[in-house]
Amino acid sequence: MFDIVKGAELAKQAALVVAQLSSDEKNAVLLKMADAIVDNCAEIITENAKDIVAGKEKGLTSAMLDRLLLTEQAVSDIANAIREIVRLDDPIGHINNLTLRPNGIQVGKMRIPLGVIAMIYEARPNVTAESAALCLKSGNAVILRGGSEAIHSNLALAKCLHQVLEQANIDKNCITVIPDTSRSVIELLLQQRQSIDLVIPRGGEGLIRYVTEHSQIPVIQHFKGVCHLFIDKYADLNKAINILVNGKTQRPSACNALETVLVHADVAKELLPKMVLALQPAHVKVHACSQSLPYFDNAELATEEDFHAEYLAQEIAIKVVDGFQQAISHIQTYSSDHTEVIVTQDITRSQRFIRSINSSVVMVNASSRFSDGGQLGLGSEIGISTSKLHAYGPMGLTALTTEKFVVLGDGQVRT
Numbered sequence: 071m072f073d074i075v076k077g078a079e080l081a082k083q084a085a086l087v088v089a090q091l092s093s094d095e096k097n098a099v100l101l102k103m104a105d106a107i108v109d110n111c112a113e114i115i116t117e118n119a120k121d122i123v124a125g126k127e128k129g130l131t132s133a134m135l136d137r138l139l140l141t142e143q144a145v146s147d148i149a150n151a152i153r154e155i156v157r158l159d160d161p162i163g164h165i166n167n168l169t170l171r172p173n174g175i176q177v178g179k180m181r182i183p184l185g186v187i188a189m190i191y192e193a194r195p196n197v198t199a200e201s202a203a204l205c206l207k208s209g210n211a212v213i214l215r216g217g218s219e220a221i222h223s224n225l226a227l228a229k230c231l232h233q234v235l236e237q238a239n240i241d242k243n244c245i246t247v248i249p250d251t252s253r254s255v256i257e258l259l260l261q262q263r264q265s266i267d268l269v270i271p272r273g274g275e276g277l278i279r280y281v282t283e284h285s286q287i288p289v290i291q292h293f294k295g296v297c298h299l300f301i302d303k304y305a306d307l308n309k310a311i312n313i314l315v316n317g318k319t320q321r322p323s324a325c326n327a328l329e330t331v332l333v334h335a336d337v338a339k340e341l342l343p344k345m346v347l348a349l350q351p352a353h354v355k356v357h358a359c360s361q362s363l364p365y366f367d368n369a370e371l372a373t374e375e376d377f378h379a380e381y382l383a384q385e386i387a388i389k390v391v392d393g394f395q396q397a398i399s400h401i402q403t404y405s406s407d408h409t410e411v412i413v414t415q416d417i418t419r420s421q422r423f424i425r426s427i428n429s430s431v432v433m434v435n436a437s438s439r440f441s442d443g444g445q446l447g448l449g450s451e452i453g454i455s456t457s458k459l460h461a462y463g464p465m466g467l468t469a470l471t472t473e474k475f476v477v478l479g480d481g482q483v484r485t
Contacts, residue, residue: 077213144196152450174479355384
């Protein structure tokens with residue numbers, strides 16, 4: 071039985087060690103971790119196969135199995151993601167905005183690690199390695215509690231990481247993978263507020279709500295991704311179709327996939343037949359409003375629940391809106407604060423959309439699939455926050471740090 075209390079205490083001690091590592095030391099370890107994962111690819115895939123078999127027996131959805139599967143290319147991608155993190159600037163230790171006060175003291179702010187981060191996640195073995203790498207690079211320790219569906223894969227990856235840490239004489243407790251997948255372990259982990267500084271859950275809405283409701287530690291929340299595409303009356307319809315198809319069908323199991331399309335009434339007659347043809351090859355199931363329903367064969371009339379739904383499948387809701395403001399109102403009502411997209415050639419309307427919508431990512435004439443840490447220039451992301459404190463949107467290295475004030479004086483005293 072894994073001792074959660076002791077494990078959290080050891081992680082806290084290890085965090086003090088990692089926080090003092092130089093950028094060169096951290097980068098050297100990360101490069102060796104990437105190499106170790108590639109060198110052990112066959113073993114990792116063998117262990118992952120056990121998880122896939124067990125997942126199918128448990129009746130995991132195709133979306134969950136897609137996230138779980140590790141191929142040789144997927145293992146290579148994990149290693150490359152770690153190498154990409156190496157190339158990122160280290161945020162730790164820099165003093166920014168140093169200003170001179172009238173009394174002669176200088177005041178600045180320095181980036182420092184958060185401390186110990188607990189990751190609770192489902193069916194995504196890549197999260198194990200990439201989160202460990204992001205936490206190490208940002209000077210944090212991490213406790214990783216993956217789901218039972220990926221336990222063999224996670225432990226195989228952890229073995230690679232720990233081998234490198236031991237060779238480098240770095241406390242391996244800075245990366246802890248919990249081997250116990252029982253739900254009771256999560257509840258106990260969420261009570262370790264003396265040792266853990268932040269909890270980041272990644273998975274289904276049920277998991278994230280459970281973590282949020284039971285945690286005594288601050289939680290980064292991302293309940294679901296109900297991403298909207300609004301096709302304005304001034305849209306380039308070819309661009310709109312391409313963005314729709316990419317956003318919905320390229321990887322529907324991703325949280326940045328489109329779930330609802332809003333079509334301006336002025337272009338509905340011309341656009342909807344094009345949408346029918348565009349969505350057919352992927353066999354997208356359509357939930358259509360009363361105005362758009364006649365255009366689609368075998369579509370269902372959209373309900374209130376459909377506009378709240380995160381399908382994570384080849385399935386989408388479509389609604390014709392009377393104008394710009396109705397589109398804004400719809401998004402503000404049903405948004406999960408993840409990603410919203412407008413397609414329009416009118417700059418004034420695109421700027422109005424950007425100002426009116428306060429989701430964590432707002433896009434103009436681009437696919438929602440770009441709402442990803444790597445695509446936005448952050449390197450690998452450790453998660454996505456749809457709560458505004460302390461981070462918002464895809465979270466990279468900087469989001470795993472905080473700032474402390476640094477004051478430089480020359481004997482000044484307060485009068």
